[in-house]
Amino acid sequence: MKEKLDQTPEPPIDEETNGSDKNPEVKPSISLSIQQQFNELKRDYLNERSNSINRLLVFICIVLVFFTVMIPIVTGIAAYFIYQKYDDLQSQMLNRVKEASQEAAAAEKHANTAAQSLKEIKEHQTKLKEVISKLTSKDFSNPNKVEIFKTTIEDILKDPAISLEDKAIIETYKLQNAGQIPEAIEKWRSIANTAMGVNNDLVARAFFSIGYLHSEQNENDPALSAYDQAVELMPNFAEAYTSRGVVKSKLGNTDEAIADHDEAIRLKPDFAEAYINRGTAKRALDKHEEAIADFDEAIRLNPNSATAYMHRGVSKSALGEHQEAISDHNKAIRLNPNFANAYIHRGAAKRALGQRSEAEKDMQKALELAKQQGK
DSSP states (O other): OHHHHHHSOOOOOOHHHHOOOOSTTHHHHHHHHHHHHHHHHHHHHHHHHHHHHHHHHHHHHHHHHHHHHHHHHHHHHHHHHHHHHHHHHHHHHHHHHHHHHHHHHHHHHHHHHHHHHHHHHHHHHHHHHHHHTTOOTTGGGOHHHHHHHHTTHHHHHHOTTSOHHHHHHHHHHHHHHTTOHHHHHHHHHHHHHHHTTTOHHHHHHHHHHHHHHHHHTTOHHHHHHHHHHHHHHOTTOHHHHHHHHHHHHHTTOHHHHHHHHHHHHHHOTTOHHHHHHHHHHHHHTTOHHHHHHHHHHHHHHOTTOHHHHHHHHHHHHHTTOHHHHHHHHHHHHHHOTTOHHHHHHHHHHHHHTTOHHHHHHHHHHHHHHHHHTTO
């Protein structure tokens, strides 16, 4: 027990407590050891701290380098894509602007076309009204006169701006074109009764139309009566005078017929039809030279009149000038290949010259045309 007590180490004596110099050799050794440990710890700490700082600095440098390098790259790439996108957008915008410009140009073109069409429609309507108000039943037999409204007749009838008289005239045309002559005549009488005392020119044209339709049906007496009323209402109605002259010729009143044709020519000196009608009346009186003179004037006024050439050919044949007559009939047929009467008279002239085979061909052609035309 004592040995154990002797071996028990004594507690260290604090130099500051007892101020003793006991164990002078141990004290420096312990202090040195502690100092060394402290220095080592300090050194390790500083090294570790230095290493951490270095690593941090390296990391920071790497980051800085990364961003220094990558930021321009990323920025460049981003800028490239942005530029591409901008370029695409710019291209799209330019395309849109171009398309819009084209559409605007097309719209303007359509607008101009529409405006032009509207202008033409208005001009057409104005022309229609001017033409319709002056039409007669005789004009309805002339394709050149009625072609202006033939394809749009229903539209015209629906036009609220057209007058009742003009609508009635067009309805009359429809009746005549359908072959309903008695109904057409009654329609003209209705127009005449409505316009009487209000528009005497229209009334005169209505009676002229009635006279023409009766004449075409070889109803000469009512035709003559209607023409009388027409010229009474309109004393300067040249067409009515020469048409009345034709009816008078049919009734055998040739001298009176020539007087009517004379009046028509006086009222209208360039009236080729009146010269033709007067020429046929003179031929009926065997005044062939005078008749030929009238036909010559008619041809001068209207070089495309197949009727004038045909009638002149008939008068020349009457004078024995058959070859000249054939020449006139040839011209008439050239102007109107479906002119049956020209074939008949040319055939007669050829027969007179002994050309029987050729004459037979012309007569056969005339017969075919007459059947086609319902004559």
